[in-house]
Amino acid sequence: MKRLIRWCFSVLLISPVLLPVARADLQEVTFLMPAPPNLPGFAPWIIAQQKGYYAQLGLRVNWVTAKGGVDVAKQVGAGNALFGAASGDVPIIVRANGVPVRNVAVLGTHGYTLLATDAAQHIGSIEQLRGKTITVMSYSDSLYYALLASLRKASVDKSEVNIQAAGPAGVWQLLADGKADAMAGSPDWVVNAQEAGRALQLIPQAQMFDGMAQSILASDEAIAQHPELVQKMVEGTLMGLRDILQDPAQAAKTFVAAVPAYQGKEGKVEQILALYTQYVYGQQERLGEIQPERVAQSVRFFSEEGIVKSTLPVDEYFTNRFIGTLPAR
Structure with a gap:
C-alpha cells in the first residue's frame, strides 16, 4: 500500500x-x-x-x-x-x-440531508421555499446535491430559490441568526441551530429525495x-x-x-x-x-x-x- x-x-x-x-x-x-x-x-x-x-x-x-x-x-x-x-x-x-x-x-x-426551516415562517413544504434563502455547506458536496434533487422532486427550479454556500459553521449559523430561511444540513447542524435559540421545523421526509x-x-x-x-x-x-x-x-x-x-x-x-x-x-x-x-x-x-x-x-x-x-x- x-x-x-x-x-x-x-x-x-x-x-x-x-x-x-x-x-x-x-x-x-x-x-x-x-x-x-x-x-x-x-x-x-x-x-x-x-x-x-x-x-x-x-x-x-x-x-x-x-x-x-x-x-x-x-x-x-x-x-x-x-x-x-x-x-x-x-x-x-x-x-x-x-x-x-x-x-x-x-x-x-x-440520506442524511435534513431540510430545516425557521419555524416562525411556518414552511411546511418544499414548494413554499420559492423565493427563500437556503444555506448549504458548499456547492460540491452531497448535501447540496440532495437539496437539488428534493427541489426537482417538488417541481421547484433551483433558480426559484436563493441557495448560499456558507461553510460548515455558517450553514447553520445563518439560519440560527435569522439570516436564512432554511438549511440543507445534517442532524448535527439542526441541533446546533436549535441550541443557539432558533426554533426549527423539518420538511417531512416523504417530500425529500431519498438519497443514500x-x-x-x-x-x-x-x-x-x-x-x-x-x-x-x-x-x-x-x-x-x-x-x-x-x-x-x-x-x-x-x-x-x-x-x-x-x-x-x-x-x-x-x-x-x-x-x-x-x-x-x-x-x-x-x-x-x-x-x-x-x-x-x-x-x-x-x-x-x-x-x-x-x-x-x-x-x-x-x-x-x-x-x-x-x-x-
Whole structure:
C-alpha cells in the first residue's frame, strides 16, 4: 500500500482512551474521514473504536481526516488508505472518472440531508421555499446535491430559490441568526441551530429525495486482495451502529467518553443520535445492506443533472458481500 501523502491529510486523535492498546496481533489500517471524526455524525465508528470492537476483530484503526467525501474516494482509490467514509452517492460521482471505489456498507435507509426551516415562517413544504434563502455547506458536496434533487422532486427550479454556500459553521449559523430561511444540513447542524435559540421545523421526509446514507468505501484492490480486512471493518462499524439503535442514551455516553470536547453535553449528543436514528438509520432488515433500487435512483438523478457524464451498471457501485445478518435491534 502506498505511503500516505502527508500534506493531504491531518490525523485527528479523538481521545487517548479511544485508541485500543496496541498489540502485536492487531492489523493496523488507515480509515479516511471526510471531516474531523470527533462529530456525532461519525458516532458508529467512534463507538466501535471506544468499545473495542475493531480490536476484538484484530484491527487497529488510525483515523485520518481528508478534504470531503470525494477526496476520501480519490485517496482510497489511489491506495493511500484501505477504507473511507463518504455519502453512499460518492462512488456514482467518481467511479465513472476512473476512481475504483465502491460502497461495501451503507449506514442507514435514508440520506442524511435534513431540510430545516425557521419555524416562525411556518414552511411546511418544499414548494413554499420559492423565493427563500437556503444555506448549504458548499456547492460540491452531497448535501447540496440532495437539496437539488428534493427541489426537482417538488417541481421547484433551483433558480426559484436563493441557495448560499456558507461553510460548515455558517450553514447553520445563518439560519440560527435569522439570516436564512432554511438549511440543507445534517442532524448535527439542526441541533446546533436549535441550541443557539432558533426554533426549527423539518420538511417531512416523504417530500425529500431519498438519497443514500453514509457509507464505508473500499477500493476494488482492497476488496480483491484484503477481503478479510474489509469484512472486519464492516462488521466492527455495524456493531457500533447497532449500539446506537439499541440504546441511544448509552451510546451518547460512550461517545462522550471518547470525545472529551462533549463532556457534559450527553443530552445534546443523544438528541443528535435520535435524529439520525429517526431520519437516517431507519429500519434496515440487515444492517449495512445496500439496496440496488436506491443506487439506481441516485444514478438517474446525477445523470439527468449532468453531474456525471457517463454511468455504469448499478452493481458496479457497491457490493453486499460483506454484509452479514447483524440485526438492528
